Amino acid sequence: MAAIREAGLALIHAHGYEAMSLRELAREVGLTAGALYNHIDNKQTLLFDLIDEHMDQVLAHLEEALAVDADPRGRMADFVRFHLLYHIDHRLEVFIGHSELRSLTPENRDVILAKRRLYEDRVTAVIEDGVRGGLFAVADSRVAAYGILAMLTGVCTWFDPRGRLDADAVIRIYTDMVLKGLAAPSRP
Amino acid sequence: MAAIREAGLALIHAHGYEAMSLRELAREVGLTAGALYNHIDNKQTLLFDLIDEHMDQVLAHLEEALAVDADPRGRMADFVRFHLLYHIDHRLEVFIGHSELRSLTPENRDVILAKRRLYEDRVTAVIEDGVRGGLFAVADSRVAAYGILAMLTGVCTWFDPRGRLDADAVIRIYTDMVLKGLAAPSRP
DNA sequence: GATAAAAATGAACATACGTTTATTTCGGTC
DNA sequence: GACCGAAATAAACGTATGTTCATTTTTATC
Numbered sequence: 215m216a217a218i219r220e221a222g223l224a225l226i227h228a229h230g231y232e233a234m235s236l237r238e239l240a241r242e243v244g245l246t247a248g249a250l251y252n253h254i255d256n257k258q259t260l261l262f263d264l265i266d267e268h269m270d271q272v273l274a275h276l277e278e279a280l281a282v283d284a285d286p287r288g289r290m291a292d293f294v295r296f297h298l299l300y301h302i303d304h305r306l307e308v309f310i311g312h313s314e315l316r317s318l319t320p321e322n323r324d325v326i327l328a329k330r331r332l333y334e335d336r337v338t339a340v341i342e343d344g345v346r347g348g349l350f351a352v353a354d355s356r357v358a359a360y361g362i363l364a365m366l367t368g369v370c371t372w373f374d375p376r377g378r379l380d381a382d383a384v385i386r387i388y389t390d391m392v393l394k395g396l397a398a399p400s401r402p
Numbered sequence: 403m404a405a406i407r408e409a410g411l412a413l414i415h416a417h418g419y420e421a422m423s424l425r426e427l428a429r430e431v432g433l434t435a436g437a438l439y440n441h442i443d444n445k446q447t448l449l450f451d452l453i454d455e456h457m458d459q460v461l462a463h464l465e466e467a468l469a470v471d472a473d474p475r476g477r478m479a480d481f482v483r484f485h486l487l488y489h490i491d492h493r494l495e496v497f498i499g500h501s502e503l504r505s506l507t508p509e510n511r512d513v514i515l516a517k518r519r520l521y522e523d524r525v526t527a528v529i530e531d532g533v534r535g536g537l538f539a540v541a542d543s544r545v546a547a548y549g550i551l552a553m554l555t556g557v558c559t560w561f562d563p564r565g566r567l568d569a570d571a572v573i574r575i576y577t578d579m580v581l582k583g584l585a586a587p588s589r590p
Numbered sequence: 591g592a593t594a595a596a597a598a599t600g601a602a603c604a605t606a607c608g609t610t611t612a613t614t615t616c617g618g619t620c
Numbered sequence: 621g622a623c624c625g626a627a628a629t630a631a632a633c634g635t636a637t638g639t640t641c642a643t644t645t646t647t648a649t650c
Contacts, residue, residue, distance in 0.1 A: 395582045396579070
């Protein structure tokens, strides 16, 4: 049931997974605690499903976003736009996907980390493409990818849709910084 | 008592503030639950003190790090080195300082956010200096500061002291990306 | 070695936890 | 309108929560 997933997301975000109570979640969706178990397996599976489905979604949308452009600079710009827009729209999932890795079963955590590595691999590959073509120059493509990912994901902590800057302005600023940060020194 | 603060840090990191138990904290330092109250005011104040003292420390060390160099490029490089080294050494505090803002009293949260703003202001000022001098070119110094801060702070989530790269290598890579990302187009 | 201050104890407070279970209610199909 | 599977209920399981308090133990000063 979608209402349970949504309320669960909000409650985990507000209290942390361990401290969030299934009784409060049930109350929030108009059920009693026991009745929840007609819709979820247990608390741990609820957390895992929330994060896992988010990972599947973001991976699928990433493929779409990267399929548009052939040039590494264009692909990187497409990626920056996609990552910012998607993460602005899914702040709770992103927060939980990082802070509650600790609460996952080792097996469940491994599943999520493998999917996250896939995401990082795709970004790293774009950078490596650019390096091979002489457009980018970085000492380590993977660390560069980590840096860019952290920088972009950081919008989740401060972006306000009704703030001084709208999403497009942020995208312009970040795209400029990322492309300049990766760029090879221009030939004279 | 330092042992309480250290164990509290580890327990909050492992379970989240709400779910961490004072009884377990007491057990960890060889006390009974009630005896804890000879050393701390209450659970909330323990959390606040942990974060607040971290903020004070990082602010003080930032001032030292920024006092060395006059040139904006040098100051930014100094900042990148400092921020990376300090955050690598204080991963638990950094994690809690972000993820457990939600668990602070509104008044306590405001205190922390004000200190964080001071930190951001200092970085923003360095960027603005560079922009004024024509060395840097960014559309918005504050957003650029947010981006750089998130990028650097991200090391906390993946850096492994015994991994493929040591801290100095990471510092070189990030310093290069940051300075290039901020740089004004070179004059012909 | 008495004394005073500081620290530790264990019990108590009312309340909450995730999950299971036997039982009742609900929705929709013949 | 009987029937059946799905969904909801209330109660129960043993255990845990932050904090207070009267009492006992430890520590250090003269």
